[in-house]
Amino acid sequence: MPVAPPAIGHVEVTAVRTSSDRAAFMELPYRLHRHLPLWVPPLRGELRALLDPRRNPFFGHAEVRLFLARRRGEVVGRIAAHTNPRFEEHHGCSTGFFGFFDTIDDVTVARALADAAATWLGGHSRPTMLGPVSFTTNDECGLLVDGFDQRPAVMMPYTPAYYPRLLERTGFTTAKDLLAWEFPTTLHEDPGLTRAAARLARGRALTVRRVDLRRFAEEAELIRTLYNDALGDNWGVCPFERNEFGILARRLKPFLCPDLVVIGQVDGRPAGFGLALPDIARALAAARGGLFTCGLPLGLARFLFARRRLDRARLVAMGVSEEHRGRGLELLMYLALSKAAHDRGMTTTEASWVLEDNHHVNAATTRVGGRVTKRYRLYSRPVPTR
Template structure:
């Protein structure tokens, strides 16, 4: 990590023009092009994040996109985020940041964080937590362990110097997140089967998500999701439009059996949802499905998709009043059966809060191991003048 006084001062300015937006989207592809495990997201998805008329978060939240330049060259980017739904739910006035990418220079990182902090402070927000892409309902966290492994789909990857930059800028740990890996043979483990007694013994019915009635199923999943995660640190309730948009994006990747719902007396009380880990296929597409109207990236994506060997468990949640009944294990068993049947030998559960001790016990019972660690940081408010480098 370079010292802040080893390089000329950079200038941080808000994204205002079409050229600024293009530069904001393009910067990570330039910065990380030599990183063997970084997976280029689709540029169309990245552009949508900046589109205030298209992405549903912008209907209620405020975001300022910022670029750091030196001599006309982009050296960093960040988004300052005001999420009023988070503040209303928790009774706070918290600021957030996301979409952080930066060269290995402490001075550039501090310039970006200083500009984001100033924007948040103008809105009466206190402190700054992140990285989160708008909220924890989207991609979030900074990779701190597991740099020699590729990320799962919709999980972050960053160079090893990023945690050093945040520590050098005065950030401390707010939340630690884990990625667990396990084989899709959990349903064959006698110990797990013994702990997860037959469903009928406890009046629990586990059924697959009905993909033919996906709209109604998505509404049921949304209710469980909000009820199961409401006490989690950093949770922010989604609007119906937000949840529906995410469900619409996931639907093409859903496979029969990789979504299951547990019911008690006909009431949905728990859900588990997994998708094929298409990160290697996205890497093959290299950020775009079409080039000048020709579907070259799409062809590479489809070719790589045939070789996928794992699934990512996106959601596994149980309503609070139905916990400690082994429902998590029942859901995991059904996902394991489906993953093996579909030809995926490996499952990744990500992310899970490191301090979720019940989930940790359940994962260890299945023989899972932690393969990657992520962190969400926080910087408490202080004298902005003492932090802001010159030139901003």
């Protein structure tokens, strides 16, 4: 484990303004967390694109300020403060956000970072700050508070155990917990579930089809529409714009398996969707943050080798339009995804994340043999406004 430097010396927090500042902002977690055996380094190219205003459409409607904390010239922490007018318009609120929170184990550094973000958000008339959200709830969000003995699933964070303590000591309180559920890929073999699915579907013309990757753009737009319709009213959800989802879809396309992405239909018309991915977190960890070193595909070779041994899937999202919920379509999609994952040699699926107070989904997942394996937490703090 990395050893924090002594908590002495003035902490200076400054905004990221230069290319060297931006490079330091991006590199800090690789330096801080390289000793954590279960941390999955993000690919530097993807992180660079996420933070690039020219490549990430989030910057087209949001305001973002990145901060670095230094002690005696050494970078010891980072944080981002940002607004999201589309989120506020959708949910009818005025909320500021913080994200990309990384720091040494030092409450003085954490407090200085949080205060800098709060001051900036207060200047933008946001009375509350919520996070970590980097940049939206469609990206990585939350701090890990339970499940430190397990590798995170793809596109889920792994944060040090001391982070919650630091935030709580700087005035943050729990806003919401997010659950990661794990269940076996044998649901389709359960006689009770298959009988229940047949009974619910009888006479209702419920069907499930897999996506057609030959019509990738059309299918991606359909899933975006179903996502916004089915999940848009959930707490914290930020509806996808067309260009935002298009970028995400193209980013995921190399890893998509058509039988792990399904469309639920009622009378032949789309009414729901389920999106699962092979859990490539182990392969990403093998890449060590990059696919190429000095022009050589060393990380890519390690990634491809580790990818051959994947035995887990991650259910990223599932939803059914409100008018068709509770009719059995959800169960049919669960069973279809279970069989697809099982046929690919995957033994478990992680469904993440699910709101702690989404009692319907949590109860249904419990009934099919699921168990909570990880818990993530979002924090909030009042912001003094001018």
